[in-house]
Amino acid sequence: MSVITLQRKNLETDMSHETSPAQPAKAAPAPVTMAADSAAIAIHDKAINERAAKNRQLISAFFQWLLPPLFGLMLFTAIWALISYQSEGLPGPIPTWHAAVTLFSDPFYNNGPNDMGIGWNILNSLERVGLGFGMAAILGIPLGFIIGRFAFASRMAAPIIGMLRPVSPLAWLPIGLLVFKAADPAAIWVIFISAIWPMIINTAVGVSKVPEDYMNVARVLKLSEWKIATRILFPFVLPYMMTGVRLSIGVAWLVIVAAEMLTGGVGIGFWVWDEWNNLNVEHIIIAIFVVGIVGLLLEQMLIMIARRFSYE
Numbered sequence: 346m347s348v349i350t351l352q353r354k355n356l357e358t359d360m361s362h363e364t365s366p367a368q369p370a371k372a373a374p375a376p377v378t379m380a381a382d383s384a385a386i387a388i389h390d391k392a393i394n395e396r397a398a399k400n401r402q403l404i405s406a407f408f409q410w411l412l413p414p415l416f417g418l419m420l421f422t423a424i425w426a427l428i429s430y431q432s433e434g435l436p437g438p439i440p441t442w443h444a445a446v447t448l449f450s451d452p453f454y455n456n457g458p459n460d461m462g463i464g465w466n467i468l469n470s471l472e473r474v475g476l477g478f479g480m481a482a483i484l485g486i487p488l489g490f491i492i493g494r495f496a497f498a499s500r501m502a503a504p505i506i507g508m509l510r511p512v513s514p515l516a517w518l519p520i521g522l523l524v525f526k527a528a529d530p531a532a533i534w535v536i537f538i539s540a541i542w543p544m545i546i547n548t549a550v551g552v553s554k555v556p557e558d559y560m561n562v563a564r565v566l567k568l569s570e571w572k573i574a575t576r577i578l579f580p581f582v583l584p585y586m587m588t589g590v591r592l593s594i595g596v597a598w599l600v601i602v603a604a605e606m607l608t609g610g611v612g613i614g615f616w617v618w619d620e621w622n623n624l625n626v627e628h629i630i631i632a633i634f635v636v637g638i639v640g641l642l643l644e645q646m647l648i649m650i651a652r653r654f655s656y657e
Contacts (some may be wrong), residue, residue, distance in 0.1 A: 473533050479598075483542060494574075500602045506546065515604065518608070543593045544589040554585075560577070591648070
């Protein structure tokens with residue numbers, strides 16, 4: 346028995362020696378750690394690639410936004426330079442630029458009512474436009490709601506609007522001078538009568554396009570006209586109304602230059618006419634750019650307001 350027991354112990358000892366080298370298998374998590382590191386590196390690389398692709402898209406979008414207008418301005422400048430080279434008396438881009446630098450170095454000087462900087466002339470024109478445009482909005486938008494809401498009012502106003510809307514804005518200037526006996530109110534009157542039609546027409550069209558289901562719900566709920574106007578009509582009509590406002594501000598800024606040329610005083614239109622009398626063509630070209638830039642800024646401001654108050 347002792348021999349058998351000794352052999353069994355030796356066999357167990359040999360087996361333990363054979364299995365003992367497998368004990369370092371505790372280091373097996375090493376491949377798992379390497380796999381996790383590889384996955385993290387792959388995720389990091391993917392994030393870097395996505396960020397790089399996004400940056401490339403942003404750069405591409407920026408150049409697509411910048412290059413076409415830049416090329417357009419360069420082409421316009423080149424054509425202008427070519428025409429000025431072939432036309433005697435028409436200043437080119439470089440002389441006009443130097444004149445603009447000198448002009449805007451002191452835009453708010455004041456040497457009397459007939460000698461003011463271009464800054465004061467722009468501000469005076471904007472003041473007249475603001476007054477005429479504001480009065481047109483106060484009257485024209487409610488009239489548009491009424492005309493679009495009630496068929497009787499629409500039929501009543503149709504011949505008046507159809508007859509007066511095509512009249513040239515400057516045709517109203519003598520009426521303004523006759524009634525108000527002064528140039529300033531007459532210019533504001535011309536702006537008012539020119540800017541009111543787009544507001545009335547666009548607002549009325551928007552009201553007329555309100556779905557009938559909306560109005561049926563209002564009748565079922567027995568809403569008052571005030572609640573119908575504020576809760577149903579106004580949110581739906583706002584895009585149409587803002588389109589009319591944008592058209593009106595463009596017309597108002599367009600008309601003020603012509604009106605001030607005829608009425609005189611301080612304003613960008615009078616300034617253009619005065620510079621023409623002085624044969625200062627560079628300043629006339631500068632005034633054209635100023636009028637265009639100010640009109641563009643006014644329109645962009647109204648677009649921002651429309652987006653801010655959009656119900657979509």
